[in-house]
Each structure stands twice: as structure tokens, then as C-alpha cells.
Amino acid sequence: MSLMATIAEPPELKRFTGAQRAAALMLALGKDHGAPIWEQLSTDEIKELSSTIAGLGRIPSAVVEHLLVQFTSEVASMASLHGSYETTERLLFGILPNDKVKEIMEDIRGPSGRTMWDKLSNVSETVLAGALKHEYPQTVAVILSKLRPDHAARVVSELPRDFSVDVVMRMLRMETVQKEVINQVEQTLKTEFMTNLSRSQKRDPHEAMAEMFNSLDRSTEEAMLTALDTRAPESAERIRALMFTFEDLANLLPPAIATIVRNSDKREMALALKGAPDQLKQLFFNAMTERAARLMREDMAAMGPVRARDCEEAQSALVRLAKDLADRGEILLVDPKSDDAMII
Template structure:
């Protein structure tokens, strides 16, 4: 799909990869003129091109004109094109069969996975259970029978007890599921659950950036936020509000801290606590046995002087562990800047 650049190209064109140039060209061609091109592409090529198109965003008219010189008169009157999930789906709809369009859009929107059951295995168990609890128990049994055992177990744990017991009994009695039934369940999941999930999972870019800032060392983090304070202060404030720091672990209840302590690398935790305020050390050690706390103090003393950066990296590792535990449902983290208490 790479397009050969020509002399006199607009400077903006350099920002676009070959796939992005092809995607912009197909947007210009539209449904009528692009149909014959789409029909000759393989499924993988359609997915690649559709993915590039859906993430394209604004395309300057000068770039569009360069990519389609033969339509220069028409393009001269345009300010920009805009590629999005919606415009991509509208373009594909009518050119390709409906089920193929849905499959392609699911793949480029996520969750990741090649089949419907792969995708469901990447869906949070609480979200999936929230949907399944309103379905017929037999349907739930079919869905869970297709999931990986560990994921199915977590979903069962999120269902109301009377529902989960009924589902388990049906799974025990279940024989081979007819292909027609499985197809119908897949279609229902695709149209009612996955499409809604894809729309709801579009993230605020500030959330993604807050995660990036969480992974930075503090000197870089402070420098970057300081620069944002001067250029886009509202974004800097939003990012700060979304960031979860090592100090925020001090707001966790002891049982949540205990879960972190049990699963953390002990040397890494000793390094993190060595550079922590006394109150944080006390909180973590209060969840340990007397012997474990003593060994932790001895490990910290035996380290001698350590670099501040090493302590910060160890503290960031504990923050990442806390987020992983929260994603797995083992602890619950609320917005650290809110007035709510963090609970297990």
C-alpha cells in the first residue's frame, strides 16, 4: 500500500506513512469510486487499511490534492478530510458484506483477539458478568464453556449466587453445542455487547498520558508537567488529577496494603521503603508479621546508601503492582484525588 512520492509534494505529506497515505486516498475516492479497489484487497489488507483510516484524523487539503491529482479541482474546494471509526464504517458499509464490515471494525476497535472468544477473554470479568447476568442461564453456560477456565471462574464469581449455581449445573449437563446455537450466541454478543463495549472503551487521552507520566522518573515528570503548566495548564491539571503515585498508596486500607506486600518482590519493596517517608514505612510494616518486618528493616539497613533514582524506580514498580492487582479485582483503587476512601 506504499505510495510513491513525487516532486513538489506538500511538506505535511512527510508526516504520513505509506498506509496512512493509502487510507487518505481511499477516503477521497469514497464508496462509489473506491468500491472496485476494496473488492480486490484481501481481508488482512482491508483490516490494515481500515485501521490506518480510523486513526487518520484530520488530513490537510494539500495532502489530499497531492494524493489525487486527477481530482485536484474538486479537492481545491475542500479544507480537510476526517478519518474516524464512524467514517470508516460508513465507507465500508455497502462496499463489503455486513458481517465482514463488523468483523473488520471489531478487530481495529478491540478488545484484542482474532475470534469472538479471544476477545471475550480480554474483557474484564465484572463487565462481562454485568452483561451475562441478564441473559438466559443456558446462554451464559454456552459462553463460559468457550472461555478459558481461569477467566470463566472469575466471571462466575461476579455473578449472583443463584445464577452462578444454575449456570454451573447447566455446564455439567451440557453436551456438544450445536453450530447454529453457537453462531447465534456469537452474533448476539457481537451486536449487543462488543459493539457497545468498543464505544464505551474510548479513552480520554489524558488517562493514557497520566499512565505515561506515572512511569517517568520524578525529575522528568516534574519538568514535563511544568512545561505543560505554561502551555496548556488545563491539561496539566487533568493529568495530575488522574495520576496515581507512590504517596497515594498511603491512602489504602491495611488489607489492600497487605495484598501488595504479599505479592511484591521483597528486595524491591525494601528499596522502595528505604526512600519513603516514615509514615509509609510504618503502614507497610504494620501489615507484616513481626519477624517479616524485622527482616525488612535488616535488609534496608544492609543496603547502605542508595541512589534516589533507584528508590523511585522501586516505588513506581509497587504502583504498577497495585494497578495490576486492581485490574485483577484483588484490590480497588478509586481516584486518589477524590474524597473517597480506597477500599478492598
């Protein structure tokens, strides 16, 4: 009778597949003991095993004991092992070349960017166009041909007009691109473009502050900005320029206002409009049916005097709604850095 047969099979073992048992075994063996086994695996086998390790989570010590009965004395006191992306990466770095580990980890980390083209599709069209306009038109044509059509269209619209026409003409004349060319472009993107892009996308801390200030109540917001006017006037000016405020809703086109009206709490909107400038009130009334506008005016009149703080809170809620709608892609908010009006 084998030594393995003398140890009762733990009931928890049944919920682990064969691949998960192999992954747990390799995780328990670690770098030194597992290296000879890893070296015998193909790249696809390494990817599959690594992906399984990354998703293991916690493994009961009874299962570990059963899988590693020859090391019972070492694992008997373990509460568990924990498989994660980090432990997988550390394990692989001790066994495989760095570039191979990076390739494997990029492949198993999931939908945030399984391939270089997926990653480019997650890059803002403005940022992507800003970087691509310095490339050769033929290279840009190859890159855009690999992106999703909707994303490629937005990038084209951000490129300089003459340059974009040149790129489109090359895309029209483009025949099947040789695999070697695609691989070369992809390698260039990996080694140069994405590195520079990640540097260019470092977020301006003023943007984060503007978002935070947008969530403050009006009195706190003004107090903070007044204090910054004294201590860091340039930063205060930058934050004000980046903030999207209730008054900025006046820059939206009627279809955008109509979308906000349809999605808003009518009682809250009435309270917000009660303290709004007449021009902004009329903009909202124009986005409603005649009957709805009349009822809204009646609701506002019936409120009587209201606290300014209550109006400001309701106005902040409308701003948050506008931002949520923009995040869902239903509207596009005005970029505070430009003079462009918003469109649906």
C-alpha cells in the first residue's frame, strides 16, 4: 500500500479540479522544488497553470497535506496557502526569464488588456490621437485597422484633418497586412509607445482635487478655494477651471438637458431650479413638455421660502447626475479646458 493511500482523502478535495490540484501542488513546492517541473512545461501549459494558480484563493491545509504527503512534516501546521496574481508572479520570476513572465502575467490578468490592441482600445481617443499624430501615416493606418471600429472612428476625428485623410486613404488601399509587419508594430508599441503613453497619462493632481471639490457643499468649497487663493493662487485657479459646477449646465445643448430631466428626481430638480439663475431655469423648462414645465413652476411656487443650503445640495445632486450620465456614455460633458459646447 502506498503512503498516499494511508492518508484519508479530505472531503474538501472534491471541490478542486485536476488543474487546481496541480496548481496547488506547484504553489506548495515553491521556486526551488518546482523549478525542474516548470522547465519541462510548454508556454501554453505554463499559462494555463499560472492562470489556475492566480485564481486559487485559499487552500485548506488538509488538501495541501494530501497533495504533498511526502512533505507532511512541513505542511501539517499550515492554515492555508494563498494563490494570487502576486504570488504567481513572484514564483515565475524565480523560474523564467523576465520577458516571459511579463507576457504570461499580461495574458492571465484578464479583460483590462489581454493584448496590446485591447490595451489601446482602453486609451482615451484624445490621448491616443495626440501620440499617433507623430507616427508615420502608414503605421497609424495599421494600428487603427486593428482597433474596434467605433474607437478608431473617435481617434480619426481627433487627428489633424490632412493627416487623418492620409491615414484613411492608406487604410482604404491596405491589403492583408503581413503577420511580420503586425508583429513588428506590436513590438514597437510594447517597447516604446505604451511606455511613453503611460508617462503622458499620469493624472494631474488638480483634476483629482477638482472632482473632490465638486462633491463638497458650497460653503466648504468656497472656504477651501479662498484659502488656496492665498496660499497657492495658481492651484486655486487651475482647480476652478477644471471643476464642473451647476452653472456649467447652462453650456449644455437642449438634448443633454432633456436627458438630465428624464433621469432626475423631479422634487429635487424643482428645489435646485428654485435657486437657479433665470436663464438656467428657462433652459430646463424648454426641455420639458408644456404641462411638465407648468407643474414644475407650481411645485417651485408651493415650496415657499427654502434654505439656500438645501438648494445648493439639490444643485450638487443634479451635477452628480450629469456626471453619472456622462460616465454611462449617455451625454458628454463640456471639457472645462475648451470652449466646445456639449453634444449627445
